[in-house]
Amino acid sequence: MEVLDGVRPGEAANADPSKPRLPAPKLYDYDTIVSKVKPNKELTESVEAAFAELAKGKVDVPLPMHIGIAETAAAGPGDCHIKGGYIEGAPTWTVKLACVSFYKNVEKGLPAGSGVFVVCDATNGGPKAVLHENRYLTDMRTGAAGAVCVKHLAVKGAKSVAFIGTGVIAESMARSTATVYGFEQGYGYSRNIDKATAFCDKMQKELGYDFKACDSAEEAVRNADVVFTQTPGGEWVLDLAWLKPHATIIASGSDQPTKNEIPPEVMKKAKVITDITAQCVRVGEVRSAVAAGVMKESDVHAELGEIINGSKKGRQGKELIVCDLTGTGAQDAAIGSYVMNVLD
The missing domain is CATH 3.30.1780.10 (ornithine cyclodeaminase, domain 1)
Structure with missing residues (x-):
């Protein structure tokens, strides 16, 4: 672009208060x-x-x-x-x-x-x-992404859902998922049982299906067809042995390179879906799994949008799936x- 006297075409008008301007937001x-x-x-x-x-x-x-x-x-x-x-x-x-x-x-x-x-x-x-x-x-768009994961990745006939971490994002996940899918039983786990109980009471009243506050993450995960994890991401929050063979894990706690919720052995066994792979290899669960040596970037099965489009297959029977949600500008x-x- 040609620059005259340090001013690009059109910029001089912006500096002149007598000229038309775009309206204020x-x-x-x-x-x-x-x-x-x-x-x-x-x-x-x-x-x-x-x-x-x-x-x-x-x-x-x-x-x-x-x-x-x-x-x-x-x-x-x-x-x-x-x-x-x-x-x-x-x-x-x-x-x-x-x-x-x-x-x-x-x-x-x-x-x-x-x-x-x-x-x-x-x-x-x-x-x-x-x-x-x-x-x-932001929390609402994260919840909507979780709902899309359930719609496209949950095992057919999934009845139960667990929330590991019961804060605002868990509430958003639960509410948004209810707009596209109906569960019959919910479980909630937090290190603070009072917070888990408050979450479960609130969601049961709002969404109309039973919720139970669990004393351990293991109890919640063992009972669930779908597992949402939305913690600060400072440590692993579940174990491979707790998971149903057909479980869908929707992990949204790892949005920085220092965070990791899902153990390497789970990532190694699962079909891995990302919201956007280029980002997940930098800050998500995929990053941690690659660093641990249990998978390569090329082992990512698909991005969520590819499954929505039908360009790649999603769930095929009773298989373990992890969807790594790091949050995208598209949302x-x-x-x-x-x-x-x-x-x-």
């Missing part, structure tokens, strides 16, 4: 978003479609950016994850900033996480809206477009 606060955007089948299907487009190469989705905030007298500790993407043909594209692990906030009565979506107009490039979602939409782009349709 709308700001939607957390309360507005929570009141108007709920888990539902349409939202889940928008994320499903995004995975399908991703597998076709029709989503521009860069690898995530991570900013570590070191603990000092003036800051941190904490982390910031930046993801985004554009789905070909969509009217908007999205960049998301998610801040997590600011644990000093808790002692001040504030949440340890926060976040915003910036939804931009794909025609003129300008920001349409800033969604001050405080991770509500954020899909949720951004969906939410704008609801709010705008």
Whole structure:
């Protein structure tokens, strides 16, 4: 592009206050978003479609950016994850900033996480809206991905589901899955039995099927056809011997290279599906399995979108499956477009 006197064509107009400008973005606060955007089948299907487009190469989705905030007298500790993407043909594209692990906030009565979506107009490039979602939409899009995994990977007739880790993401997984699949029995495990009990009571009331709080992860896993893991990722959360031969594990706790929920022997035995392989080899369960020497990147069976598209086969009978979810900008782009349709 030709540059004259240090100014690119069109930029001079932006510097002139008398010239037309793109409109300022709308700001939607957390309360507005929570009141108007709920888990539902349409939202889940928008994320499903995004995975399908991703597998076709029709989503521009860069690898995530991570900013570590070191603990000092003036800051941190904490982390910031930046993801985004554009789905070909969509009217908007999205960049998301998610801040997590600011644990000093808790002692001040504030949440340890926060976040915003910036939804931009794909025609003129300008920001349409800033969604001050405080991770509500991030957790919802993660839950929608889990629901898509259940729809396409669970064994036929699956009746029971376990949640290892019973925080906000587990709730989102349970609610979103209920939009596309009906379980008969749920199990919840947390190191804090009171938290597991509260989760199970809440989900049973909301979703209408029985939940049991378990004293051990083993009890929950042994009883489950589908196992969701969504813990901080600091240690392995299950054992191969606990799993049913046809279990589906949906692992979403490993979003950094330091995290690992699933033991190497499970990854070695399972058919491994990823949300996006290039990312999972950097930060997901696949990364840990490759580092342990039990699999290679080429051992990944498929990306989730390839199974949705039918370009690769998903479940074939009673086999063990692990789906490694690290979170993609395609999901954020899909949720951004969906939410704008609801709010705008």
